[in-house]
Amino acid sequence: MQEKFHQPQMHADAQRRARDRVEWLLQQAGIGLNGSQPWDMQVHDEQLYSRILTQGTLGLGEAYMDGWWNCQRLDQFACRALRAELPRKVGFTWHDAGLVARALVSNLQSKARAGMVGERHYDLGNRLYECMLDSRMTYTCGYWREAADLEQAQEHKLDLVCRKLGLREGQRVLDIGCGWGSFAEFAARRYGVRVVGITISREQEELARQRCQGLPVEIRLQDYRDMRERFDHIVSLGMFEHVGWKNHRGYMQVVQRCLADDGLFLLHSIGVNRSGIRSDAWIDRHIFPNGNLPSVAQIGQAIEPDWVMEDWHNFGADYDRTLMAWHANFERRWGELAAHYDHRFYRMWRYYLLTCAGSFRARKNQLWQIVLSKGGVPGGYQAPR
Template sequence: MADAAPRLTALAEELLGYPVPVRIRAWDGSEAGPPGAPTLVVRHRRALRRLLWRPGELGLVRAWVAGEIEIADSDLYEVLARLAGLLWERTPGSGEEDSTGSRIAALRDPRLRAAALELIALAGPGLPPAPPREEARRRRGVLHSPRRDRAAISHHYDVGNDFYELVLGPSMVYSCAYWDEGATLEDAQHAKLDLICRKLALKPGDRLLDVGCGWGSMVMHAAREYGVQAVGVTLSTEQAAYARKRIADAGLTDRIEVRVQDYRAVADGPYDAISSIGMAEHVGTASYREYATALHDLLKPGGRLLNHQIARRPVMDEETYHVDEFIDAYVFPDGELAPAGRTVSLLEEAGFEVRDLESIREHYALTLRQWVANLAAHWSEAVRLTSPGRARVWKLYMAASALSFERNRIGVNQILAVRTPDSGDSGVPLRARDWRG
């Protein structure tokens, strides 16, 4: 009898206390839920066991990465939006070591206990399924030590340059673009790089350090368009190899050096300017002051830093902040977000004078939706280059992130900071925002 979907829907509503916001299609072909609503397909009952052993976001994500649940491309954003309350506004769950039985015991209402037991029966017998192989494994070493940071960066960036080309397009810029009416992704990424160069007031002969240089797009733009001598540092060997080839092909090897190097090991200052674009999210709260001080000390007096960084909303009690389980396990191991105000304070404590902060939150939502479209258009090739699970990680991560930016759960800011000399002359024009062009 094909009745898994009606049973699952009824049990979920009993346990959640409100109607399931999507339609469910179960492994036995049955369907239930609001007519006309977007459909969540549960392909295997193993997905239920994942949720029983790890309720909430991480259980759902593991089922998604393993291919045990699916969402049609046309429904992806709507399903995520409808599940947002369940995923984003939940109370952080208990640890992985808690048993299913202990969770059931915590359900004091007899009806909820009965529903949970029926859900276990529907899920079928068995131990908790092993996490998909795309999940970051046990991490060794001190948090945000150079060795551990290298491993975290490798997990995220050494997926394959060919894969990133499919997603990012020819610009190979992996950070928020700067959009205008009718712009293409390439136009918007070019505009972002040029905006940063103008904010840094780059001119021929300046020394630029690009921290977390990725595939070399920023140093190439600055050298080609503004005549600087540039150094890019990254912890990803794949990125560095790709960037060096691009630089050689463009005839810019005399102006650009790319190193596989931790920013903490850079010792050839002073620089006239430093760009840090989408890198500071990897630094971590405890290490941020060290990061800010290191960059301050690498600048000459009057030198500028452009810090382009994702920020989260502040919470009433910062001690209760938890890193997103999905992002930490599958996307950015050990990555941390901080409120913009905290970032400004730490830059100031390191000696910087913060001269400008521009929020470009909506621009990142547009960028992510374009990356998702690129991935969908090249899905078969993306799977071939990586794995079905890795491609699914990226699809979910980018689509969910787009919604987070659109809903103001997270933002992204460009902060211009100056190592202002003792004379007080920052070098910033009275009407600094002429850089908008």
Template sequence: MAAVHPLKHRVAELLALADVRLDGTRDWDLQVHDERLYTRALADGSLGLGEGYMDGWWDTRSLDGLLTRLLQSHLDDRVHGWHWVLDGLHAHLTNLQTRWRSREVGKRHYDLGNDLYRAMLGQRLVYSCGYWANADHLDAAQEAKLDLVCRKLGLRPGMHVLDIGCGWGEALKYTAERYGVSGVGVTISKEQAALARELCAGLPIEIRVQDYRELDEPFDRILSIGMFEHVGVRNYRGYFDVVRRCLREDPATGGGLFLLHTIGTNVSTTHTDPWIGRYIFPNSMLPSAAQITSAMEGLFVVEDWHGFGPDYDRTLQAWRSNIEAAWDRLPPRYDERFRRMWRFYLGASMATFRSRRSQLWQLMLSPHGVPGGYSAQR
């Protein structure tokens, strides 16, 4: 009889708190292929669990279902691993999102390959949460989100718009085609910028590879969709200072309008999950409501705060369906380990929104307050 791994019972006890069984028969149960997983997971927490999955040490029929149960039971709070402590110390001592460090996520994530993102994101290259209130498929949800943004900003022909973190330029492309505006988009990804220029050709749109801190020119409206997660708490005040100095005075709206679209978290922290930081979004972190409001105090009036986090779960499911159908058509550089990494990323992201540990917020901000009040759009 083979000896039982000394940590197997401890792992089984922890998993039982989430109603997950080792080698069980339910979709969300965990099938262990390599017993070294027990030591790795207990020592390294989420980093060990994620790396174990990438290495094929374990499987489950429902990755998002398993991870949702782990988060709902707060097992991540019981098993942090030493990397969490080390990352926290590093964030305390260092600004992880300086101009130099901020470009790392562009190189390591957004420059992975436009072929990957085109396969995953659908007809519209929008790498952020769709708006599913009246949509029944991904492309409709993304168009609804873009139109929601435009309506919230009150765009009119002739306006000049700034998109901080413009991705592949889809938001600016939409505003120019549907609302007759011109615009500037900034990104730290060379791959994104190259394709954005191609997609926006012929429109009054300029795409730059530029750090947001370098911006100092007037715009009628400013939007930022899915970029604030890379700013870092040490830089939040500076970020809002940049937006404020770039908003042209507009008496009708209290000095222009700014839309901030960001993932948020329920508890203030200073760094991201160790696995996400190492493999997906280096130097990232999710803001809390307290961190956002503290950083903007005295600079902006909060006109509207719209949350629709559950829509992100549905968006992620659509992305997963797209990429799973496309793997065989993509280049061999996206090998089996990369595919397992990507599956863990999408599954873990679904779990954070499904467990309501992560939120999706759209904030409407004005420098002086809209005279007579802002009319919220939904």
């Protein structure tokens, strides 16, 4: 965890100007300072204002972790702030510039660096995710159409993926970024397929193997770039966000060489409305190091001209409900986790879940399921919903 932020005391007039600027910005989103609305910011340290103006979203998030401010409904705060484009209005900070420079100069998602997100996020402890997720530990967006709760939403999503691929008994399927084995187990049990799941997280590998014991499932600790076998179909749920803009094309080439000529590839990924090469500074430092959410244009460039895009399904609004359900589970079971994580982690994790829910509610982030084929499905592809 990062150490607490320390900042020299400002002169009273400079502090007042910073406060006035932040207050004016928040007013653009209908957010008040120390007000009575559930999305209002309750300030406990007057240095907060300059921290926001100099560090942007990184300063805002770390100040929350440090207890400098609170908000009754962080999800509503984030939704309003993002709809009003407040991060853009704050402006480009030195931290943002550093992220851009790093992304331009280095391949942040190279094979040598790929394990960082596994170690720092997915290996935080299986107990954390057991408490937060559904019983299958599915750490991707649920499909809430006709679902009453998180358990149903995740089962419906897994079944939707299987139906979109047209899985048949005996087929061999590759799951890139298999997590704790939820898709592999579901597809093997319900559809009788054989699955190879790959992950870069040691904790995921161990638990996924236990979960899929006795099924025709093989779980490997392996980078996607090392795959050279052929499969009837390929699926990737919530992993493309870690591939990086410099590797999109190479990723698609790996899938191309591993997919049977008449097979389908389903890509399930968070997406953004505007192309970029960096992640949010706070998310990059504390949640998903070296992440990079793709845009429509970036995915299009990566698949052209080798693929036929058979279906593009956006149900990003469902991620709001999924994240809120994860947050409810996390809060409800924090007592089981408190002995293993400190209070600053608690504030970090709830900030992560609730502000991400707000971003999907504001429609700044999307969730796409894209079905691709090599040469086009003869007669056309009929997309299940």
